[in-house]
Amino acid sequence: METKGNGFSAIGKGLPMVDARDKVTGLHDFGMDVALPGMLWGRVLRSPHPHARITHIDTSRAARLPGVVAIVTGDDAPRRKFSVCGQRLEDEHLLAIEKARYVGDEVAAVAAFDEDTAEEACTLIDVEYELLPAVLDPFEAMQPGAPLVHEHLGTNVATHTEFVRGDLGEALRQADAVVKERFSLPYFHQAYLEMNSCAAEWDSEGRLTLYASTQSPALSRGSYARALDIPPERIRVVQCHMGGAFGAKLEYKLHPICALLARKAGRPVKMVNPRHEEFFAGLPRVPMTIDLMFAAKKDGTILGKEIRIVADNGAYINYAHAAMLSALLRHDNLYRYQHTRAVGDLVYTNKVTSGCFRGFGNLQGHWAVESLMDILAEELGMDPAELRKINGVRTGDTTIHGWKILSCGLQECIDQVTKAAGWEQKRYAPKPRGPRKRGVGLACCLHVSGNRSFVPMFDGASAICLINAEGQVRILTGETDMGAGTRTAMSQMAAEALGVPVEWVQISTGDTDVTPHGLGTYADRGTTLGGGGVMMAALDAKRQVLELAAEELEARAEDLVIDDGVISVRGNRDRGIPFRQVTQKAFIRKAGGMIVGTGTYIPNGVSDIDPKTKYGNISCAYPFAAQVAEVEVDEETGEVWLVNHFAAHDLGRTINPLAARGQIIGAVAQGVGHALLEQMVYDDKGMLRNPSFKRYLIPRAWDMPRALTTILVETNDPNGPFGAKGLAEPALIPTPPAIANAIYNAVGVRLTHLPLTPEKVLRALKEKRERTARPEAPR
Amino acid sequence: MKHPLGVTINGVPYDRVVESRRTLLDFLRDELGITGPKKGCDAGDCGCCMVLIDGVPMHSCLILAAEMEGRQVTTIEGLARGDQLHPVQEAFIRCGAVQCGFCIPGIIITAKAFLEEHPNPTTDEVIEAISGHLCRCTGYLQIVDAIMAAAEAMRVPPQHA
Ligand code: FES
Ligand code: FES
Numbered sequence: 046m047e048t049k050g051n052g053f054s055a056i057g058k059g060l061p062m063v064d065a066r067d068k069v070t071g072l073h074d075f076g077m078d079v080a081l082p083g084m085l086w087g088r089v090l091r092s093p094h095p096h097a098r099i100t101h102i103d104t105s106r107a108a109r110l111p112g113v114v115a116i117v118t119g120d121d122a123p124r125r126k127f128s129v130c131g132q133r134l135e136d137e138h139l140l141a142i143e144k145a146r147y148v149g150d151e152v153a154a155v156a157a158f159d160e161d162t163a164e165e166a167c168t169l170i171d172v173e174y175e176l177l178p179a180v181l182d183p184f185e186a187m188q189p190g191a192p193l194v195h196e197h198l199g200t201n202v203a204t205h206t207e208f209v210r211g212d213l214g215e216a217l218r219q220a221d222a223v224v225k226e227r228f229s230l231p232y233f234h235q236a237y238l239e240m241n242s243c244a245a246e247w248d249s250e251g252r253l254t255l256y257a258s259t260q261s262p263a264l265s266r267g268s269y270a271r272a273l274d275i276p277p278e279r280i281r282v283v284q285c286h287m288g289g290a291f292g293a294k295l296e297y298k299l300h301p302i303c304a305l306l307a308r309k310a311g312r313p314v315k316m317v318n319p320r321h322e323e324f325f326a327g328l329p330r331v332p333m334t335i336d337l338m339f340a341a342k343k344d345g346t347i348l349g350k351e352i353r354i355v356a357d358n359g360a361y362i363n364y365a366h367a368a369m370l371s372a373l374l375r376h377d378n379l380y381r382y383q384h385t386r387a388v389g390d391l392v393y394t395n396k397v398t399s400g401c402f403r404g405f406g407n408l409q410g411h412w413a414v415e416s417l418m419d420i421l422a423e424e425l426g427m428d429p430a431e432l433r434k435i436n437g438v439r440t441g442d443t444t445i446h447g448w449k450i451l452s453c454g455l456q457e458c459i460d461q462v463t464k465a466a467g468w469e470q471k472r473y474a475p476k477p478r479g480p481r482k483r484g485v486g487l488a489c490c491l492h493v494s495g496n497r498s499f500v501p502m503f504d505g506a507s508a509i510c511l512i513n514a515e516g517q518v519r520i521l522t523g524e525t526d527m528g529a530g531t532r533t534a535m536s537q538m539a540a541e542a543l544g545v546p547v548e549w550v551q552i553s554t555g556d557t558d559v560t561p562h563g564l565g566t567y568a569d570r571g572t573t574l575g576g577g578g579v580m581m582a583a584l585d586a587k588r589q590v591l592e593l594a595a596e597e598l599e600a601r602a603e604d605l606v607i608d609d610g611v612i613s614v615r616g617n618r619d620r621g622i623p624f625r626q627v628t629q630k631a632f633i634r635k636a637g638g639m640i641v642g643t644g645t646y647i648p649n650g651v652s653d654i655d656p657k658t659k660y661g662n663i664s665c666a667y668p669f670a671a672q673v674a675e676v677e678v679d680e681e682t683g684e685v686w687l688v689n690h691f692a693a694h695d696l697g698r699t700i701n702p703l704a705a706r707g708q709i710i711g712a713v714a715q716g717v718g719h720a721l722l723e724q725m726v727y728d729d730k731g732m733l734r735n736p737s738f739k740r741y742l743i744p745r746a747w748d749m750p751r752a753l754t755t756i757l758v759e760t761n762d763p764n765g766p767f768g769a770k771g772l773a774e775p776a777l778i779p780t781p782p783a784i785a786n787a788i789y790n791a792v793g794v795r796l797t798h799l800p801l802t803p804e805k806v807l808r809a810l811k812e813k814r815e816r817t818a819r820p821e822a823p824r
Numbered sequence: 825m826k827h828p829l830g831v832t833i834n835g836v837p838y839d840r841v842v843e844s845r846r847t848l849l850d851f852l853r854d855e856l857g858i859t860g861p862k863k864g865c866d867a868g869d870c871g872c873c874m875v876l877i878d879g880v881p882m883h884s885c886l887i888l889a890a891e892m893e894g895r896q897v898t899t900i901e902g903l904a905r906g907d908q909l910h911p912v913q914e915a916f917i918r919c920g921a922v923q924c925g926f927c928i929p930g931i932i933i934t935a936k937a938f939l940e941e942h943p944n945p946t947t948d949e950v951i952e953a954i955s956g957h958l959c960r961c962t963g964y965l966q967i968v969d970a971i972m973a974a975a976e977a978m979r980v981p982p983q984h985a
Contacts, residue, residue: 061917068911068925069932071900078859142976143945161845236960238864238872238926288862288926289960319867526922529963580827703920707966711923714963738958739870751947753965808983 054609055192055540055547056767059703063552064286076258077242077317084244085114087161087316089299090153090170090184091326092145095181095395095731096695097174097191099141099152107155107169112162116170118153119143122305123274129296129363130264134203136195137361139272139301146194146360147395149326151298154305156314158614174292183334183357183392190667194360201393203358204366208374208659210445211384213340216349220340224421224497226591228337230655230799232357232725233330233718235402236743239288240323241302246313249685253280253304258287260294262555263562272301273416289714290527292329292401295364299589301542322775328400329725335413339421340384345435347421349384350377352413356391358805365391368399369494372406375661376414378444378667379455379491380436387444395731401507403715404778408494411487414783415488416797419789423593428472429487429786430463433671437489440760445662449650450667451762452770454695455489455616458671461756463487464694466673480681483688486786488779489671493664494697494771495570495648504651506570506578507561510539510586514632516610516625518543519548523563524575525554529773531571535579537700538766542583543590544607545624570771572700576770577646577766586642592628593634598821600785647775649763667765669695671773672713674783675699677752678791680810683803685788687717689750690780698772702757709755716780722748724800754812826971834902844887845938849873851889852899860900860929864958871957874930875899881937896934902930903936912936912970919970924962931957935971943979948973 067073086344102115109168119142141152153170157163173751176563180186182192186201194201217223244256245344253275259265262282270277287294299316307314318326332642333356339347354372358365373387402408422429433455440442444556471485498564507523520539532552540547554562563575594612595602598620606615631640648665673687692709699705722742726734735741761768781799789795794809825844825923830837833856836901842851849866852858852875864870866885873885876898894901912935915921922928929951940947945953950971951964 059920061920064925065917065922066909068922068928069900069909069916070904071929073925074859075926078853079864080857129876160850236958237924237925238870238958238960239865287924288864289924291960317863320867377957394958528926531924590834707920707923707962710965711961711962712963715960737867738865739867742957743960744963745958746951746968749954751950753963 051663053541055537055697056538058545058701060533060701062530062627062704063536064532065322072227075239075284076256077288078254078794079244079315081244081246081313081315084313084315085156085158085310086160086163087154087156087314088160088167089151089302089322090155090167091322092148092150092152093375094145094174094176095179096144096150096177098177099145099172099245100175100658101173102172102669104153106171107166108161110166110169113155113157113166114158114312115156115306115406116153117309118306121309125274127268127271130268132362134362136292139305147397149397150360151302154302154306156310157703179395181394181396181727181729181731183355186392186394187390194395194511195690200391201337203362203393204369204391206369206373206389208662210388213349213351213384213386216340216379216384219342219348221343222424223338223340223635224264224423224424225336225338226417226420226797227334228416229334230332230409230412232332232397232399233402233723233739234324234327234725235291235293235329236741237289237291237293239317240320241294241297241299242315242317244313244315245304245307247308247793251279254283255280255300256285257300258285258290258294259296260290260527261296261564262525263523263564264298265300265784266557268296269301269304273304281558282555284525287525287527291403292405295401297328306465308786320738321736325415325724325733325739326397328398330402331365331399331406332411333372333407333409335644337413337417339417343423343425345425347380347382347436350382350388354389356389357396357399358391358393359396361395361398363398363400365399368401368406370406370659372410374446376410378446379438379442379443379489380450381438382445396727403712404774408778410492410777411488412781416785419486419786420679420795430459430468433489434459435749447662448562448667449662451670451764452666452697454760455669455671456757457758458669458695459489462671462673462691462760465676465754465756466691468673471675481677481679481798483675483677483770483792484782484787484791486671486673486790487671487673488624488783488786489669490773490775490778491667491669492775492778494573494666494765495664504574505645505647506563506574507645508578508582509561510582510644511639512586512590513672514629516549516628518545520550520552520579521560522552522575523555523560523578524571529708530701531575534572534700534706535576538576538580539583541767542580543587545610549610570784572769573765573771574648576769577648578644581644581646581768582642585644586640589628589642593631594622597622597627597630597823605738666697666762666770668697668770668772668775670779672779672783674780674787676784676787676791678788678806683806683810685721685801685806687784689752690750691754692776693758695758695760695777696772697762697765698759698768699757700767700769705757705772706755710753712773712776713753713780714749715777717748718744720781720784721800793814829890831892831895831897832868833897834899844888844890846889847885848875848887848889849884852884858899858901862926862929869958871930871934872927876933876937879937881934883957889912900932903932910936911931912939912974915970915974915977919966921962921967921970924931927957927959931967935974939971939975939978943975945975965975
């Protein structure tokens, strides 16, 4: 797979991942595989109650169990509260003090010689609880008199936000059609296969080293410093290879708890969450209930939009406030609205804390928007693709929230994906008789490449490029690779910038003692911003190499080129000298020193976002996408299969087409999970009913469509390195609404609450039959 | 309770004493440092821990180490012959079937055993064969491509110059 003739040597090549060989031979070690000499094993004791006062903890029986070395409770943890990076509402203790606020809340932890002993010791800790009434539903939690999750706040509403642009009243006055609907999504678990893990050790000077699979060593370091109440410079976070993360592994409480245990035990401690604890106490996607309205003209122009969201924060605040913002505002930049209003309440409940998941709140927002677009198209008698094209933003637009769209492939994505899918034919052909009906549905999205307002201190990224005597290139970056191929993409970018083969480049990611401070991998910033930093560092190193080569070749540096590891005067490759000859010379001249290139990439035109209005250009480049799902629905059983899928993505520039296709397929799989299979189910006692892969169903191979067409649209963004924008998150966002829209096309029922299970399909079909049997009944 | 255990792992004989309740997976990972088999659930749901026992793929998280007396266990580390990767491993690399890689050791073990029994599989048979495995990254399609490509490579006898 290759993007032909793009004038690049490494960019656009469908190379296998740089670590693929290690991964297929079992040599690739993950966070979970870390073993430190003399280490103990730790386990967490979690609350079995959704809301309870802790009146007494007795650890004496556990302490007497042979093999137990250390036990920590809230008394061993700092009294101060903390939260995640940039979060001013600090509401969490490292271990519960006074109260437990959800089933899974961390109450104590044990370190022992082996895992079984640590687990057994947890069962021997006697905790006296006084049960409190729990509040599980965010709407109930907003009612006066509801039990308070955090009493001192005086309310369960963690944040209330409201944004108005233009005048929605004006839009309603001018509108020919108004459509509205309520949509919802439950907790979805990221279900990465490597469970959260950590190994912690302290040196004699009180310095902590944490080995953790984390998406952001730098953000983690800051948060854990607050959690442990020690200065950040005493903490070194070493990022281990991640076995999937998808947003869940930005910062996680298990890591500082492990540090606390290791300090008390005076020995290294390793902890791994068992799978069921991942479900009980992970950081799943923020559940939302979304009321959405569009006001439009007959010709399809959408004048106004109103969105109201009630979101479930769970017991503590994580990044749900930012996910809320993204759900409220981000999709407004996809279409040319003139008047919008967005109102959001983020509400505490006695359930698991909700957090980040690929697509962030943008997936939730798009679920509603892209479903209501189809409802509006039907109301206006328009084709859904046409309606989106009429309203879609275009290159050069400044959107209603001040986003500067410098490259936009939305129209092209829609055109190409509908053509590939055979849209006209499949959408409008009469349905065959019989219980199995097919249909197609379209959904679009936009996303960011880095998000200034999420972690506001800066945007951009830095890297260091080291070249040793042998000409081997090592990039140090604070960014991370979740397993999606960031290091591979960075190798290709560095190789391209330097003019050397990709195999000469190696990427070292996050180690807070060694690498530059990188914000980490989230908001699709890895390739665009992280890659931008790598490119700048490589170019700086190249400049130094060329200066030395200029002496050697008796030419001016600006006349030299490096091509496939040979340095020569432009157009004179056969008189060139090997790259290594110059790096050898540098090595001797610098008495063993390496060539050190440093690079900082600060994208153009990204503004400080007004904290009140959120107006401003939050990202340097915006990726776009359009997907068409083709489903088959069995009207007798309610089952839905995704039989065929088409995905067109404006990713700016394809760095690696093989990896890009992999990102899209993997995202579509998660979209199938969201649309048809997945949900965390809580009972009325606040207990999670399905904390295992037997009961929380993620897609297996047989749940996937047999055919998946991926279309890469290159718009060459002026800001992205080599023109590249984000891809991995937007690949998931349109899939659930595309599937819902396809179900509507197949059998004429509109489903609004994810996941779209057979029961919901059957119920909707029954309601539809009853409606058509009594045509006079109001809709 | 402890049991003496004599077992061959990736061709190497081991004589150990194991706790009776120790799973094969924990024994491999924590006692022998053979960390290729991964623990994704410890409950037989994900397939990350798959190993071959006398050539048959089994979930090592569901088996007790003590039962392995006299058996031949092959983990992902045992598939390559020196530098020569197994055709399934080669195909996984080439086809982009690997993302984070956590599920990959288990899936490759299953695929190898499956292809030895079914040298001419259909796509549907491959999908069926790996549907006991979970992968959260790839969406499986490139894994299926890789297994089909490996089948082809295994059917063609190696060329000797
Ligand atoms: S760890 Fe054995 S099946 Fe998941
Ligand atoms: S490659 Fe990550 S779980 Fe399969």
